Amino acid sequence: MAERLSALERERIGLGRAAGESIRQIARCLGRAPSTVSREVARYERYGQRYLPSAADWASWLRHRRARRPARLATDAVLRELVLTGLRQRWSPQQIAAWLRIEFPGRKEMQVSHETIYQAIYLQTRGNLRAELTRQVALRSGRAARRHRSQAAGAIRSQRPWLGLNISQRPAEAADRAVPGHWEGDLLEGTRRGGGNSAIATLVERTTRFVILVALPGGKLSEHVATQLAHAMAWLPQRLRASLTWDQGTEMAAHHQFSIATGCPVYFCDPHHPWQRGSNENTNGLLRQYFPKGRFDFTTIDQAGLDHVADELNTRPRMTLGWANLSSPGFGGELVSWFSGVR
Structure with missing residues (x-):
């Protein structure tokens, strides 16, 4: 140099x-x-x-x-361990920084910015957290270097008019997220030994961002998907099964079967509009930290394992919820008793 x-x-x-x-x-x-x-x-x-x-x-x-000043996360053992604990739970640096501000109000020595955490992960000279974490845990994206701007991505679906109700017919209350019980769903696909794809279903409640992961041991056949989804939502009271928004994949061809079993109508996004299920798209992105794209076989994990992953997501502090989660005191009222106590 x-x-x-x-x-x-x-x-x-x-x-x-x-x-x-x-x-x-x-x-x-x-x-x-x-x-x-x-x-x-x-x-x-x-x-x-x-x-x-x-x-x-x-x-x-x-x-x-x-x-030349030493990095805080290299010299403060207590703060370093708190940050490492959050990263091991797959929290993002932004979630960790927000949690520290809430947990230690007025104590600047116990707070750190998310940028400092990123530097400690990516730059060995600024704290070197990566040495104590696997890349998959430390970096949600799995990248070894920072990318300056994100790239838009979304599933491309062809038009299937036989699928039924369009999202424009969904109740207006679903759009503003004020009333709980409206869900978004999709498949998360993986590999399979011997060829083909394995998959799970992901469900996200729009108001609370509560996540349910559904095993699909029988594959993506629409009748099997409808049965598994109905079973996964059976524990919810009817008022929390107000609607389900899906993309236009053939796995939901049997949506009428699901609606009859649950009383929950299904609405379908417009073609090439993944942002109409924005909460679900975001959640599927988070799940790729647990299930790397193109490298994970979903036949190797059972429903209990998926429930454990869902619990980790549901107890994370979320920026969209004011850094609260479903275990936060007073959050969600009656909804908490169902989402955190019934299951």
Whole structure:
């Protein structure tokens, strides 16, 4: 790695810029790469300021002085262990940071930003949490490096008019999430030994984001999916089975069978509109931390194992719920007694 610019080199850059020399001319004179000089000058001239060598040298000293400070998560053993505990439970850095603010109000020494946690995971010099965690646990996405912006993704479904009710016919109360009992669902697919796909069904309640995972040992045959979903929702009272929104997959061709068994009508999204089941899409993304895409065989996990994963998701603090969850005191009222006590 090239050494940092010296005070004399910054003086030469200042003289060159004052004389109207180009970046490449100054770089040749210093024996530096043009990109090095360009970055140095851009820190100041991009804001309309004149390049001042003494100010630039002082700013460089301050930057590197800050960089030499030890990371908090490398020096504070108590805070480090709290963060590690959250990561082992597959909480995101944002969830951990919010939980710390709620758990330790007014105690700045027990709080940390989500960016600090990310740096400790991705940058070995800033805390090195990854050394104590597997990549699958530490990084929800499984990536070894940060990605600057997310990429939109969604299932593409063809039009199947025989599926029945369109989402536009769903009760208006389902849209604003004020009334509990409206669900979103989809399949999460995996691999299977010997070829083919295995799958589970995922159900998310729109108001509380409560998750139910449903094993499909008999595969994706629509009659089997309808039976398994009806069994999974049978423990709910009728008022919490107000509607189910699904995509246009053939696995719900037997939706009438499900509705007769549960009294829960099924509505279907428009083609190529996965955001109409946004809560379910988000949940399926979270589940990929447990069940990596293209690498997990769902025939190797039973309903008890799926219930354990669902419990972990349901006890996470959620930003959309003001960092509460179903175990938070006073949250959800009557709904809590069903979602946390009946099952």
